[in-house]
Amino acid sequence: MSDGETVTVAEVLARPVLARGLPKVVACRDRLDRPVRWVHVTEWANPTAALDGGELVLTTGIGFPARLDDYAAEIAEVGAAAVVLELGRRYREVPHELVAGFRARGVPLVVLRRAVRFIDVTQELHTLILSSQVRTLRAAQRVHDTFTALSQRGAGAEEVVRAAVAMTGQAVVLENLTHQALVFATGERGLEDVLDRWEPRSRATPSPAGRTGVGGPEGWLVTQVEFRGAQWGRLVMLPTADAPFRAEHVLVLERAAGAVTLARLTQEPRWEDQAHRDALLDVLEHRQPSWPETRARLAALGVPAQGRRFVVLLLRVADRAILAEKLRARFAGTALVGDLGERGLGVLLAFREPGAWRPPAEEMAELAGVAVHAGAEVGELAEVARSAAEADQVAGAVPPHVPPAVYTIGDVGLPELLYSLRDDPRVQAYAERQLAALLSHDHTHGTDLLGTLRTYLAAAGNKSVTASRGHLSRQALYQRLRLIEQVLGADLESGEVRARLHVAVTALDAQRAGRPTS
Structure with missing residues (x-):
């Protein structure tokens, strides 16, 4: 089956029990991907009372009404998947009025040019459909069990996203309301391929009218991450060329969104805090396989790195989480802010012109009311670790309770040197x-x-x-x-x-x- 979960009109027509009837699609060949929920044999002139939508209707046409267009209208209104008409008992050729009626309403009409036993058709197709439904139920149970277990043991958003990727093979990204990619797992795709130009691509993909839907120029599968009507972000699943989204993908993404919501309600740190800290450590510890991937990661968090210069700042404060939130809001687009534990609150400033880091650093000192320890200004991401090492040296040399200001290695004299020792x-x-x-x-x-x-x-x-x-x-x-x-x-x-x-x-x-x- 095309998606592993539902049986389509095209698939039932290919089964030997119907293929023996030499089926020919005479209307809406482009709609053969419609799912078949059941098979129903009827010769009634008004069959809708016995239908509930999604059926493959088998008929010889003996009970067709005088106005064939009315019959097509009723079939379309009830939502039947398709109609299979066996020629020979009433019609030797399919009536043009019937073809036109079904074509106008987007319902496939198939004729069988050789007789088949309808009882054989229903038995085989019902077995096929029931097997598919059992697989779907099992898959749904597996998804339910997986994300329930993750929530029960307090898994964070990163583990939830990785589980969604493991179950689907598709890249999954958790973004906030400003279209910053906070948590991601790329599956078999490259990080740069997934995150490159993330914000403009995300903004071009509108949120679905319902909770979950496919949209945007790339056909992303998107679901809302929300709690009691308050939206926190979106979970996005990126498609692959040879693997269309299936019903299981929707289920996985929605259950993952629920698990992510629970993690946000019960755990610290916040998504933004963790994302900035991880990205900062990626740079300082060279944790990404390549610098282009690192640049894509920073840009996806709203801090462009291409053509920028950098400096690392350290601030020693008691409540790093509150200050981090303030600094990210004030210096959005230029600063990566992460809690580095005992080292203090780390800031990676990105700027274009040499020396342009000092005014924002001085503003940070005034805003935080503490010393800002600055490393060397560097021109490449690969040199950021050197800037961080120098900022550490300055932070270790400047005593506490000094006036709020920016301190560099040039401010380390004998008192500061002996303080560090x-x-x-x-x-x-x-x-x-x-x-x-x-x-x-x-x-x-x-x-x-x-x-x-x-x-x-x-x-x-x-x-x-x-x-x-x-x-x-x-x-x-x-x-x-x-x-x-x-x-x-x-x-x-x-x-x-x-x-x-x-x-x-x-x-x-x-x-x-x-x-x-x-």
């Missing part, structure tokens, strides 16, 4: 060796010699500046500096000593800045 035991040991005696003295005597030393070193050994910044008289300052020299056993007039102590104090401050607050 604050957990290194060697750095910790160095600071302890240089300052332990001073810290012990402050703790024992309630002094703040460390604070005086910090101010003195920041003033590059200028005593006047140190006294002014520390609100001390010069005499008091001199006394403190002499005491610091005694405690440390060091000469503060030595540039080398001041350099060692400056590194140690900066390292100590970095370690303290990195401690979690209670």
Whole structure:
């Protein structure tokens, strides 16, 4: 059978039991794909009372009414699949009025030029139809069981879409209301083939009048994804040239839509969050087989990558989901925003002109109220991982609670470098060796010699500046500096000593800045 689920007029005519009658289609040869639900033998002049639609009507024409056009009209009105007229008992040739009546109403009319036993026809075709219906029921049960099991164990949208592809062999895409491809499985088709120019192709494919339908220039099968009247998106099944859509495809797509809806209601993260995160990781970790496929993936999410430059930004915030949604809305079409866990909220900015990333990055810092850590600007997707590595380096070097601004590798000085190394035991040991005696003295005597030393070193050994910044008289300052020299056993007039102590104090401050607050 053509679709594996229904029996068509063309198929029953090809069965040996009817082929022996030398069937000839005399009206509507182009409608032989109509499904046959049952076979009915009738010689009544008004057969509609015994018909319910979808029947293949077998007749010799003995009971035809005087007006043959009326007979054709009744057959068409009840929705019969086709009429098979056996010649010989009443008609030696098929009446032209009958042919014209059926042709005008789009119902196939077939004549048998040799007699057959109608009882043999009905027995064989009913067996065929019932077998088809059993297969259809079994297929429906299999689809039901599959998606019920997925929902019961909390499968996400990705697993549901993959199951739909596995059951049909067709590519399936879940898109949101702005025609962005969020979740997809391509089956045997290439990713670029499926997602290339996704948004314009999707916009050219209208939603069906009912829940599910085939439409658009490519003949996509589309079903709505909705809950209580609120539409969230669409599930799309793409056709293949040699495999027309079947009733099972519709069933699979609709059941998949139901499972996807349940996943959205019960699971986190949201579809958009997961899609952006996955696409961002695809770029950072080179997870797609080719860069053209990666570009197609980004473009299908509304971020064109062809002819663009890129920079990776990292933002360390508590509620990454809320900020991600805000940034995606504000920078739609230019930014891929994904939660990278401990690394922070990752942003891949795409732009045309060199340096054009800074204004949106500064706007993000203002919008989020946190530091934005920027990697290097790169000209190819293949270099984005380098930009991300540099953004990680900046994020690890810039202490928390700095003013909201954009920070790059150029902003990483000695304090930032030592902050990034604050957990290194060697750095910790160095600071302890240089300052332990001073810290012990402050703790024992309630002094703040460390604070005086910090101010003195920041003033590059200028005593006047140190006294002014520390609100001390010069005499008091001199006394403190002499005491610091005694405690440390060091000469503060030595540039080398001041350099060692400056590194140690900066390292100590970095370690303290990195401690979690209670």
